[in-house]
Amino acid sequence: MKTGELTQKLAEMQKATEAGRLQWRVDIQTTEGNEEKYTIEEDGRVWTVDECYVSYRCQFRGADFGMITYEMIKVSGEEVRTVNYVFLPPSGIGLFSLHTLMEHSIEADAGLISQIHVLWTLLMDPARRGSGQTSLRITEASVNIEEDM
Numbered sequence: 001m002k003t004g005e006l007t008q009k010l011a012e013m014q015k016a017t018e019a020g021r022l023q024w025r026v027d028i029q030t031t032e033g034n035e036e037k038y039t040i041e042e043d044g045r046v047w048t049v050d051e052c053y054v055s056y057r058c059q060f061r062g063a064d065f066g067m068i069t070y071e072m073i074k075v076s077g078e079e080v081r082t083v084n085y086v087f088l089p090p091s092g093i094g095l096f097s098l099h100t101l102m103e104h105s106i107e108a109d110a111g112l113i114s115q116i117h118v119l120w121t122l123l124m125d126p127a128r129r130g131s132g133q134t135s136l137r138i139t140e141a142s143v144n145i146e147e148d149m
Contacts, residue, residue: 001088003107006067010115013060017122020133024123027055028138029096040074047074047081053096054120064091068101069116084108086116 001009016022030052031038038049050073057066070085089104123134 001106003109003112006086006088006106007112007115009060009065010112010119013058013065014115014119014122016060017119017133022058022060023133023135025055025057025135026123026137027057028136029053030138030140033140042074045076047076049074055096056119056123066091066093067116068096070096070098070101084113086112 013022017024031050032052038051040047040049052071052073053068055066055068057064059065066089068087068089070087072083074081074083085098085101086106086108087101087104088106089101093100093104095101124136
C-alpha cells in the first residue's frame with residue numbers, strides 16, 4: 001500500500017471510529033517509564049533514547065486491519081530528534097522488533113504521520129473513559145537499539 005492510500009484509509013477509519021462503528025485493539029510497548037535509560041553517542045553528544053511501538057488492530061469493511069508504528073525519541077539537552085516508521089505486517093505478525101517488521105515498512109511522510117497522530121488522539125479518549133471502543137494494553141520495553149537495527 002502506498003503512503004497516500006494509507007493516509008486516505010486512516011481518514012476513513014477515523015470517521016467510522018467517530019461514528020462508533022469500529023472497535024480497536026491498541027497494544028503499546030514503550031521505554032518511556034523506565035528508570036534506566038538507554039543512551040547513545042552521536043554527533044559528539046550523548047542522547048537519551050526512548051522507544052515506542054504501537055500496534056493498531058480492527059475490522060474495517062469486513063477485513064482485518066493491522067498497523068504497527070515505531071517512534072524513537074532522542075533527547076540531548078533541549079534538543080529532541082525523532083525517527084518514525086510505519087509497518088503494515090500481515091495478520092499474525094505482532095512482534096515489536098524492527099528487524100522483523102522492516103520488510104513490511106512503508107514510506108512515512110509528514111501527512112501520514114499526522115493522520116496517525118490524529119487516530120492515536122481519537123483512540124485514547126475512549127480508552128481513558130473505558131468505553132470499550134478501544135481495548136488498550138501497555139507494556140514496558142527494554143529494547144536494545146543495536147539488536148534491532
